[in-house]
Amino acid sequence: MEIKIGVQHTPREIVLESGQSVEDVEGAVSDVFSGTAKLLSLVDVNGRKILVPADRIAYIEIGRPASRRVGFGAV
DSSP states (O other), X not given: OEEEEEETTXXXXXXXXXOSOHHHHHHHHHHXXXXXXXXXXXXXXXXXXXXXXXGGEEEEEEOOOOOOOOSTTOO
16 A cells, blocks of 8 residues: 655655555554654565654555556566
C-alpha cells in the first residue's frame, strides 16, 4: 500500500510503498499521535526502515492495499 507522510516545514512529502498490513500501520500511527512513541517507524517493500519524528508529522495518508502488478514493471 502507498503511504504519504507530510512533514512540517518541508515542501515535499515522504511517499513509500509498504508491505505492512493496514492494521500495523494504523497501530504505529495511533501510537505516535497518542504520545506513546517518539518516532514513526515504517518499513517499505525493499526492507528500508523510515523513521519520522512524531513532533514533525503534519499528516499521514494511507492508501488502499496494492493489487498485484502485471506487465513489464512487475519485477
